[in-house]
Amino acid sequence: MGLISSILVLSFLVFFHELGHFLAAKLFGVRVEAFSIGFGKTRILKKQIGETEYSLRPIPLGGFVQLKGQSDFDPTIRDTSSDSLYGIQAYQRLIILxxxxxxxxxxAFLLFxxxxxxxxxxxxxxxxxxxxxxxxxxxxxxxxDEILxxxxxxxxxxxxxxxxxAKSKGALEIGFLRDSKEYQVVLNPKFGESKNLFxxxxxxxxxxxVSSGEMRIVSYGFLDSLGYAWGQTxxxxQLILQSIEKLISGVVPLSEVGGVVSIVSITKKASExxxxxxxxFTALISVNLGILNLLPIPALDGGHILFTLYEMLTKRIPTQNTFYRLSMAGWIVLLGLMGLGLYNDVLRIIHGTMPF
Known part of the structure; x- marks a missing residue:
């Protein structure tokens, strides 16, 4: 049951991501030729509705929306008709991407x-x-004492x-509860050494x-839950961006990178x-997917956004050779990270540290 939950969660996250592209494209009148959950040439399910083919494919590691005029190989070949991706304003293309x-x-916000x-x-x-x-x-x-x-x-x-x-500057007025009575004290924090998440x-x-370790269920009213969700999102x-920075700088070792097996395993555990x-956990993965897709890697949405911004600023289209080289570099980085994650997952399974 846990494995099924994991696949459903991943598929739903992909669906919601692609739904964003789909609805934005529809908003600006761009024709959507295909909407697929999963990769692979084989179509497990297929349904043609209007101008769009909707399909479910066997590899549940992603998905895609195919827009009219979209090309991942040659940026110079463009369909500029009004219902094409390149027949609309550049800023509209940015919104779709x-x-x-x-x-x-x-x-993630709604889940929070x-x-x-x-x-x-x-x-x-x-x-x-x-x-x-x-x-x-x-x-x-x-x-x-309970701090109020x-x-x-x-x-x-x-x-x-x-x-x-942690964010304080100067004196703190602390309100607390002791023996069912409320008290207040003023104190001046002392700077000292501590450890961050990394x-x-x-x-x-x-x-x-130091915390007493007591746990309790904390819930919010509707308006307060909106503030809570905004803060958590x-x-x-910020945590994901910091993690990328720490990974690049070497603070976080490459052995900490996880792959799809880790995601499935932890999602399975979370569902239990x-x-x-x-x-x-689904909200965290959704934020992760959203942020990582904006990285300026040509194989991701962020790469296409970068190319579009380049065109807007220079009024020029990247040459096919430049586009190809950058796209290949992006795929190498992306596949390299996926391979590293899978390698680390295999090592965790071998060493018995994977949380199945």
């Missing part, structure tokens, strides 16, 4: 809204330990509390408290842990 990624981010409404298991902002001679201890905070606010802004999770402290040592404000996007966990 970026619509797939936009829809992935939109899907659903998570906010349903409620997610989070670390409660309850103090488990107070470190001696640190600001919290000096201010009188004790084990068991920082500088007048409410906090409901330990993560939110940690972020507020294991790097950083200097950040600390007050000297933005944070997830419940709908909220599955939604959260």
């Amino acid at each position: 970026g619509a797939g990624s936009f829809f992935n981010l939109l899907l 809204v659903a998570i906010g409404l349903m409620g997610k298991n989070e670390l409660a902002p309850i103090v488990g330990k107070v470190e001696a001679n640190m600001p919290a201890a000096i201010a009188g905070l004790k084990s068991g 606010s920082v500088n007048g802004q409410g906090v409901r999770t330990w993560e939110a509390l940690s972020q507020r402290i 294991g790097e040592s950083i200097s950040r404000p600390l007050i000297g408290i 933005l944070e997830s996007s 842990l419940g709908i909220v966990t599955l939604f959260a």
Whole structure:
């Protein structure tokens, strides 16, 4: 059942991405010749509706929308009729090219809204330990105190509390609950060494408290869930961009790159842990797919956006030779990353570290 869930999740993400391209193309009157979920020459299912052939193909690792006039081989061969991709304004073409990624981010946002409404298991902002001679201890905070606010802004999770402290400048007014009574203290954070998500040592404000480890379901009303979803989508996007940066700079080792086997395995595990966990992981993959597709690699949407911007700025079309060389380089990078991910997945299976 978990494997089926994984395939359904991946197929849905691809469908939603391609739906973005499809609807944007329709908006600007561009003819959509084919809409496929999956790759391969064989069509498991096929249905012609109007001008578009809809199909399901056997390799569930992607999909595509074929637009009239679209060419991935020679940019100089163009159909400039009014219902062609190159018969519309350049800015409209940019919207069509970026619509797939936009829809992935939109899907992630909607999933986070659903998570906010349903409620997610989070670390409660309850103090488990107070470190001696640190600001919290000096201010009188004790084990068991529940932090309610920082500088007048409410906090409901330990993560939110940690972020507020990390972003603070100057004194903090901490509101907390002790023995069913609310209190407030003012303290000055002390800068100290900490570790970020990538294991790097950083200097950040600390007050000297450790979580109690207590978990609770945290949910939001509709309006608050919109703010929660916006914050989670933005944070997830920033995390993916930072991960790419750390991978390029060598902070994150290449052995951490995962492939489709990892995605299927983790999606399977997430589906077994419940709908909220599955939604959260699906949202993260959707953000990942949306951001990565915008990278300026010719084999991706970002590469086509780059070529379109080049044409808009220079009023020239890239030569066939330039287009071919850059596209081949893009495919080499893309296939190389896919191969690396698959290689790492095989090693994880061999060493028994794959979370099946």
